[in-house]
Amino acid sequence: MKKSIFKKKEIKKDAARRELKKQGYKKKEIRKIEAADKKNGAKKKTSLKGSAYNKSTETEVPGKNKVGSKQLSETASKRIRSDRSGKTAEKNDRNKRTKTSAGRYTAPGRREKIFGRGDRLKKDHEKMNREPAPSVRIIPLGGLEQIGMNITAFEFGDSIVVVDCGLAFPEDDMFGIDLVIPDTTYLEENIDKVKGFVITHGHEDHIGALPYVLKKINVPVYGTRLTMGIIENKLREHNLLEITERHVVSFGDIVELGEFDVEFIKTNHSIVDAAALAIKSPAGTIVHTGDFKVDFTPVYGDAIDLQRFAELGNEGVLALMCDSTNSEHPGHTPSEKAVGRHIDQIFRDHADTRIIVATFASNVDRVQQIINHAYKYGRKVVVEGRSMVNIIETATNLDVLNVPDNTLIDIDQLRNYPGEKTVIITTGSQGESMAALSRMADGMHRKVTIGPNDTVVFSSSPIPGNEKAVTSVINKLLLKGADVISQDVHASGHPCQEDVKLIYHLVQPRYAIPVHGEFRHLKAQAKIARSLGYEKEDIFILRSGDVLELSEDGAAVREKVQVGNILVDGLGVGDVGNVVLRDRQHLAEDGIVIVAFAFDAQTCELLSGPEITSRGFVYVKEADDLMTGAGAVAEEAIYRCIENGVTDWNRYKNVVKDGLSDFFWKKTQRRPVILPMILEV
Numbered sequence: 001m002k003k004s005i006f007k008k009k010e011i012k013k014d015a016a017r018r019e020l021k022k023q024g025y026k027k028k029e030i031r032k033i034e035a036a037d038k039k040n041g042a043k044k045k046t047s048l049k050g051s052a053y054n055k056s057t058e059t060e061v062p063g064k065n066k067v068g069s070k071q072l073s074e075t076a077s078k079r080i081r082s083d084r085s086g087k088t089a090e091k092n093d094r095n096k097r098t099k100t101s102a103g104r105y106t107a108p109g110r111r112e113k114i115f116g117r118g119d120r121l122k123k124d125h126e127k128m129n130r131e132p133a134p135s136v137r138i139i140p141l142g143g144l145e146q147i148g149m150n151i152t153a154f155e156f157g158d159s160i161v162v163v164d165c166g167l168a169f170p171e172d173d174m175f176g177i178d179l180v181i182p183d184t185t186y187l188e189e190n191i192d193k194v195k196g197f198v199i200t201h202g203h204e205d206h207i208g209a210l211p212y213v214l215k216k217i218n219v220p221v222y223g224t225r226l227t228m229g230i231i232e233n234k235l236r237e238h239n240l241l242e243i244t245e246r247h248v249v250s251f252g253d254i255v256e257l258g259e260f261d262v263e264f265i266k267t268n269h270s271i272v273d274a275a276a277l278a279i280k281s282p283a284g285t286i287v288h289t290g291d292f293k294v295d296f297t298p299v300y301g302d303a304i305d306l307q308r309f310a311e312l313g314n315e316g317v318l319a320l321m322c323d324s325t326n327s328e329h330p331g332h333t334p335s336e337k338a339v340g341r342h343i344d345q346i347f348r349d350h351a352d353t354r355i356i357v358a359t360f361a362s363n364v365d366r367v368q369q370i371i372n373h374a375y376k377y378g379r380k381v382v383v384e385g386r387s388m389v390n391i392i393e394t395a396t397n398l399d400v401l402n403v404p405d406n407t408l409i410d411i412d413q414l415r416n417y418p419g420e421k422t423v424i425i426t427t428g429s430q431g432e433s434m435a436a437l438s439r440m441a442d443g444m445h446r447k448v449t450i451g452p453n454d455t456v457v458f459s460s461s462p463i464p465g466n467e468k469a470v471t472s473v474i475n476k477l478l479l480k481g482a483d484v485i486s487q488d489v490h491a492s493g494h495p496c497q498e499d500v501k502l503i504y505h506l507v508q509p510r511y512a513i514p515v516h517g518e519f520r521h522l523k524a525q526a527k528i529a530r531s532l533g534y535e536k537e538d539i540f541i542l543r544s545g546d547v548l549e550l551s552e553d554g555a556a557v558r559e560k561v562q563v564g565n566i567l568v569d570g571l572g573v574g575d576v577g578n579v580v581l582r583d584r585q586h587l588a589e590d591g592i593v594i595v596a597f598a599f600d601a602q603t604c605e606l607l608s609g610p611e612i613t614s615r616g617f618v619y620v621k622e623a624d625d626l627m628t629g630a631g632a633v634a635e636e637a638i639y640r641c642i643e644n645g646v647t648d649w650n651r652y653k654n655v656v657k658d659g660l661s662d663f664f665w666k667k668t669q670r671r672p673v674i675l676p677m678i679l680e681v
């Protein structure tokens with residue numbers, strides 16, 4: 001019983017502290033007020049009513065308003081400094097409140113777990129006698145039905161912050177579609193509230209849709225160094241660089257966006273400079289992990305800032321949105337360094353062949369390891385594939401990639417070196433048909449010919465759905481005599497089960513919201529949360545468009561907003577809808593037949609035709625009989641119309657279409673698209 005009263009106070013204290021912080025008070029000043037209030041409270045034994053907290057809400061603190069985003073960089077770093085310096089004193093205080101008398105550790109967010117049923121009822125009763133706690137809305141606009149198109153809006157009052165803005169690659173039945181971007185109608189309708197995009201890292205499924213969405217919602221973009229470097233490349237291609245406000249954020253910085261404070265936390269992932277976010281609003285803190293892994297020996301930079309996750313956990317976290325991609329895999333995700341050992345082995349075992357390594361362009365750490373080993377074994381490095389060249393240039397300029405002098409050579413210089421003295425780093429590890437490696441495998445590459453003197457290394461595992469394409473490329477390479485290695489040369493960038501558990505234990509969220517993955521992945525993480533003692537009703541598997549309202553009082557999906565896929569084909573954004581897609585599918589499955597005939601407009605006399613051509617239906621040269629038969633059917637249909645005195649050309653078209661459709665179905669069991677064309681002379 002004693003426990004619960006103690007907890008209750010702490011929650012209120014937190015809320016009051018936030019209130020003071022919002023008014024611009026420094027930590028030191030807040031502690032003073034708290035101390036004074038404690039004295040008062042001891043005498044009066046009251047709750048917060050009439051305490052120093054409430055008095056202070058009426059006091060305006062001049063010059064301490066929120067900073068506009070423009071002045072952000074300096075102020076943000078200043079804020080973080082003062083934050084860190086006040087840490088020790090606060091920590092002592094915090095230790096005191098998070099240890100229960102039994103010595104058991106409980107975070108504020110998990111208090112329900114240690115309550116008995118009676119306590120819970122009492123709490124509900126107390127709830128009725130006070131104002132409802134403020135609530136924050138989480139609105140995923142994509143990313144929960146597939147791996148890709150990650151974009152989530154966080155809304156509090158008149159502020160919306162959007163985390164990530166990714167694209168998805170088209171499904172097999174989206175013929176001719178280049179990429180898929182999210183429907184952002186909800187953001188467009190609330191554009192006045194949208195304060196900015198905060199980006200976790202530079203992968204396509206998190207930034208790819210930015211250039212398209214920024215054209216409609218031009219708000220500032222916040223991201224870490226390499227993330228912003230990659231975004232800027234994209235904006236340049238779309239002529240958006242000049243008109244987009246961009247802010248490079250360092251780890252530990254807090255960005256103020258309306259009612260939200262967003263803190264960037266260092267993580268590890270298969271790209272440098274990945275960040276998790278602590279999204280703080282008056283309703284509480286939401287921790288969004290972004291894509292991450294726990295790597296104690298990363299190739300570049302520091303390990304994930306687990307300390308900060310733990311500190312946030314101590315401060316109290318309302319909800320955790322955690323990467324689910326690998327939630328089906330037991331154990332820990334291996335370090336990127338482990339891949340380095342395999343690469344070293346490959347270089348030693350294949351000292352007398354050329355080595356070609358295919359990997360993701362964005363996996364700068366992997367590229368770095370390959371370059372390091374090439375240097376170690378005295379090989380020159382060629383970089384092939386447009387996206388690979390772009391990223392390496394960006395990463396080198398930002399000093400997150402370190403290429404030793406005289407290591408990189410131009411692809412034209414390849415012939416000046418023996419094969420065993422070169423390494424080619426290339427795109428195409430997913431079997432993408434237009435990528436450099438596929439062109440090499442097809443014998444279509446202008447500069448590289450694959451032969452028995454080649455060892456090709458796939459340093460990535462196929463993304464679900466790409467397995468077939470990858471196998472096909474591997475077979476072609478093997479046929480050309482190359483040695484192909486695809487085992488153990490990759491470490492995932494996402495957390496396995498034990499890593500997920502670690503984060504849950506550190507962050508101690510009140511609610512669990514699995515994100516980033518197909519339904520099965522989200523489900524797998526929900527299972528992990530259950531195994532950690534979370535109640536079913538505290539775990540939310542959301543669908544895109546769900547509006548989850550969260551507060552200290554509870555959480556529920558309240559409504560739905562419009563979401564969907566916008567298809568991008570070439571320069572057209574959204575002009576390919578379901579009808580066009582259905583036609584494309586139809587064309588792809590059964591082909592097209594065109595029937596052309598010419599009429600005398602005056603006399604309604606058939607002058608020529610019907611002439612029948614087809615594409616993708618049957619090979620005409622071997623289907624003479626079929627085509628002659630089809631011609632007869634069309635002609636008969638036309639004469640039937642003439643005899644009946646039909647004058648409407650559309651009627652002619654339909655009669656011909658129906659006649660041919662029946663004929664082809666009877667003869668071939670296929671339904672090609674039939675396109676009658678009438679020429680009036």
Ligand SMILES: [Zn+2]
Pocket residue numbers: 148150203205206291516
């Ligand atoms: Zn991702």
Ligand SMILES: [Zn+2]
Pocket residue numbers: 201203269291
């Ligand atoms: Zn990623």
